[in-house]
Amino acid sequence: MVKPLAFRMRPTHIDDIVGQEHLVGQNKIIRRMVNAKRLSSMILYGPPGIGKTSIASAIAGSTQYAFRILNAATDGKKDLEVIVEEAKLSGTVILLLDEIHRLNKVKQDFLLPHLEKGSIILIGATTENPYISINPAIRSRTQLFELYPLSSEDIKKAIYKTLSDTKDGLGNYAVNITEDAVTFLATATHGDLRRCLNALELAVLSTQKNADNTIDIDTQVISECLQQKVLVHDKDGDAHYDTISAFQKSIRGSDVDASLHYLARLIQSQDLISIIRRLLVIAYEDIGLANPTAVDRTFNAVQVAERLGFPEARIPLSMAVIDLALSPKSNSSITAIDKALADLALFENLEIPAHLKDNHYKGANERGHGLTYKYPHHYPNHFVSQQYLPTTLQHQTYYVPGNTGKYEHQLYQLWKQYQTTDKE
Numbered sequence: 001m002v003k004p005l006a007f008r009m010r011p012t013h014i015d016d017i018v019g020q021e022h023l024v025g026q027n028k029i030i031r032r033m034v035n036a037k038r039l040s041s042m043i044l045y046g047p048p049g050i051g052k053t054s055i056a057s058a059i060a061g062s063t064q065y066a067f068r069i070l071n072a073a074t075d076g077k078k079d080l081e082v083i084v085e086e087a088k089l090s091g092t093v094i095l096l097l098d099e100i101h102r103l104n105k106v107k108q109d110f111l112l113p114h115l116e117k118g119s120i121i122l123i124g125a126t127t128e129n130p131y132i133s134i135n136p137a138i139r140s141r142t143q144l145f146e147l148y149p150l151s152s153e154d155i156k157k158a159i160y161k162t163l164s165d166t167k168d169g170l171g172n173y174a175v176n177i178t179e180d181a182v183t184f185l186a187t188a189t190h191g192d193l194r195r196c197l198n199a200l201e202l203a204v205l206s207t208q209k210n211a212d213n214t215i216d217i218d219t220q221v222i223s224e225c226l227q228q229k230v231l232v233h234d235k236d237g238d239a240h241y242d243t244i245s246a247f248q249k250s251i252r253g254s255d256v257d258a259s260l261h262y263l264a265r266l267i268q269s270q271d272l273i274s275i276i277r278r279l280l281v282i283a284y285e286d287i288g289l290a291n292p293t294a295v296d297r298t299f300n301a302v303q304v305a306e307r308l309g310f311p312e313a314r315i316p317l318s319m320a321v322i323d324l325a326l327s328p329k330s331n332s333s334i335t336a337i338d339k340a341l342a343d344l345a346l347f348e349n350l351e352i353p354a355h356l357k358d359n360h361y362k363g364a365n366e367r368g369h370g371l372t373y374k375y376p377h378h379y380p381n382h383f384v385s386q387q388y389l390p391t392t393l394q395h396q397t398y399y400v401p402g403n404t405g406k407y408e409h410q411l412y413q414l415w416k417q418y419q420t421t422d423k424e
Contacts, residue, residue: 004201005170008168008169009168014030017055019050019154041143042122043134043145045126045130046146047192048127049191049192049194051193052147053069056096065121066087069095072097072107084114097123097124100134101130101133116141154191155193159185159186173204178217199225200222200225203222226270244274248282251324254329256321259322260322272309272313275302279321283320288330289407290405290407291328292407305317327405328404329404330405330408332402336398350393355370355373383417401415
């Protein structure tokens with residue numbers, strides 16, 4: 001039985017890993033662990049198809065340790081016992097435990113002593129947030145590493161490598177693939193390399209050969225294999241980003257019909273990740289403090305959409321878009337923080353006022369730290385005027401309340417109350 005392309009192209013050495021440079025790049029933590037032959041158990045978390053299994057496989061291949069894969073949800077204690085026995089006979093075994101967030105207490109209790117001894121190097125893989133979903137007993141014995149969706153450039157590199165690989169890839173098929181098709185495949189799979197390679201293999205194997213035994217692949221073929229409509233992409237994929245841009249600008253401009261039109265385009269291309277990310281950006285950047293409850297509703301809507309998937313995801317997404325487009329708008333939050341960041345870039349050595357410095361250590365009083373601090377709760381209305389900003393910036397104003405929405409109007413009243421002429 002021929003194994004799927006994504007399985008065959010799985011890296012066997014750390015140098016073959018695509019992306020995740022923050023972990024496996026030169027002098028980065030996982031590469032250092034491998035080079036030093038000092039592996040510790042870890043949990044890799046992030047979206048599907050971005051390299052969790054690949055990293056585990058590459059670690060094993062780079063260290064020559066035995067490598068085994070189990071699933072915490074479907075494999076039982078007996079399967080773990082087999083791994084433990086192997087470790088006793090051969091030494092260290094690297095165990096990739098998929099869906100580790102579903103590890104029950106019985107299997108966990110059996111596994112823990114072997115992690116402590118180091119006979120098993122556990123690499124847990126999960127799409128869930130490990131700080132919430134993983135038992136603290138496991139968390140405390142592992143390093144937690146977050147993986148990110150691969151960039152379109154990372155995906156393109158993997159595509160071209162696969163097409164030239166004559167051993168495990170598609171190098172024996174003489175594939176002629178258009179640059180537009182590569183770009184579409186790299187962007188439409190949203191960092192999911194497994195989905196990308198599955199679609200590429202289907203495209204090659206299902207396309208009739210030409211008279212000279214070559215195979216022509218264009219965007220239409222890739223679209224059919226992904227079951228995802230092509231947004232007219234140029235060679236740089238600009239149309240995708242143009243649609244996202246028009247989507248945000250229409251919501252910001254309070255044109256609800258245009259907002260729904262661009263949402264429909266993104267839904268038609270099954271681009272759930274881009275929709276969710278952009279809606280969250282819009283909610284905080286363009287609506288913000290003018291309507292915080294709409295921001296909260298948007299967050300809830302995109303969580304529901306993510307759980308539902310298409311086609312049902314269109315319903316909460318539509319709700320969120322209508323809500324945001326017709327909401328009062330304020331960009332006071334992003335404007336305020338960008339002003340503060342600009343000042344940090346402009347001024348150096350901004351000294352924190354002495355009365356704000358920590359004085360909970362020996363010798364702090366002698367240095368004058370915290371001595372003249374006024375505790376606001378000891379004053380009427382829990383407020384007292386004193387200098388908080390560094391002296392160089394003490395007359396700066398970053399936050400200027402917007403004039404829309406009941407909530408920010410209330411903030412404006414408080415803002416006026418707390419302002420003083422000298423900001424002391």
